[in-house]
Amino acid sequence: MHPLVQKLLDLQVVDQEITSLTKDIDSLPAEEARRRRKLEEAERVAAERREKMTKAELDSRALDKAIRSSDEEIKKLNERLNVVRNNAEYQATLFSIENVRKDRDAMQEDCLHLLEQIETQRPDVVAADAVVAEEKGVLEGFLREAEALRASRADAIAEVRGRREQVAQGLPEDLLREYEGLYKTRDNMAVCPVESSYCQGCYSKITMNDTAKLMGGTSVVRCGACQRILYLSR
Numbered sequence: 090m091h092p093l094v095q096k097l098l099d100l101q102v103v104d105q106e107i108t109s110l111t112k113d114i115d116s117l118p119a120e121e122a123r124r125r126r127k128l129e130e131a132e133r134v135a136a137e138r139r140e141k142m143t144k145a146e147l148d149s150r151a152l153d154k155a156i157r158s159s160d161e162e163i164k165k166l167n168e169r170l171n172v173v174r175n176n177a178e179y180q181a182t183l184f185s186i187e188n189v190r191k192d193r194d195a196m197q198e199d200c201l202h203l204l205e206q207i208e209t210q211r212p213d214v215v216a217a218d219a220v221v222a223e224e225k226g227v228l229e230g231f232l233r234e235a236e237a238l239r240a241s242r243a244d245a246i247a248e249v250r251g252r253r254e255q256v257a258q259g260l261p262e263d264l265l266r267e268y269e270g271l272y273k274t275r276d277n278m279a280v281c282p283v284e285s286s287y288c289q290g291c292y293s294k295i296t297m298n299d300t301a302k303l304m305g306g307t308s309v310v311r312c313g314a315c316q317r318i319l320y321l322s323r
């Protein structure tokens with residue numbers, strides 16, 4: 090085997106080790122972001138429901154106040170009935186009482202309607218708060234686990250990265266870049282064996298000329314179909 094290909098193959102073993110150590114860790118930020126979005130959405134729903142209920146509560150309190158002042162007014166108008174001096178004034182006062190009472194009753198109805206609304210909104214608010222609490226718990230648990238995973242892997246990853254530097258030493262820069270590009274785009278297999286004239290990366294047939302070059306071991310041979318760097322398997 091060409092000595093540089095052997096070096097790349099050794100490097101690939103180390104890189105696959107790094108990949109298996111970091112695969113789940115690399116997915117943690119995206120997973121964390123997904124869980125944070127879920128929590129934010131739950132918080133948004135809870136805030137929206139609470140705001141709706143608070144508004145209904147404020148409106149019902151304002152109506153209640155208006156109803157009480159209408160009651161006061163009706164009371165005063167009733168008292169006036171006793172002191173009016175003529176029938177016209179009496180009728181006018183009765184008319185006023187009737188008007189105020191009509192408004193008051195309409196407000197009373199609105200107020201009851203709001204109170205009913207609040208009673209149905211309350212369990213929705215409680216349920217939304219429970220979802221927020223649950224999502225918070227899930228996120229906190231996830232963050233704890235993620236931190237523990239990172240901490241437990243830190244030493245192993247540092248060790249294997251150090252080893253990678255040593256293995257990569259002596260490789261020409263352009264060949265190393267080519268290898269790294271292939272490693273990413275070819276499913277973590279940049280260097281692959283040829284068996285019975287077939288590339289084991291893409292199962293394309295290798296030319297006689299390439300097979301001869303591989304046997305000679307003096308040049309770096311690439312698969313014509315997938316561009317992986319080849320070696321003859323024994």
Ligand SMILES: [Zn+2]
Nearest residue numbers: 288291312315
């Ligand atoms: Zn191939």
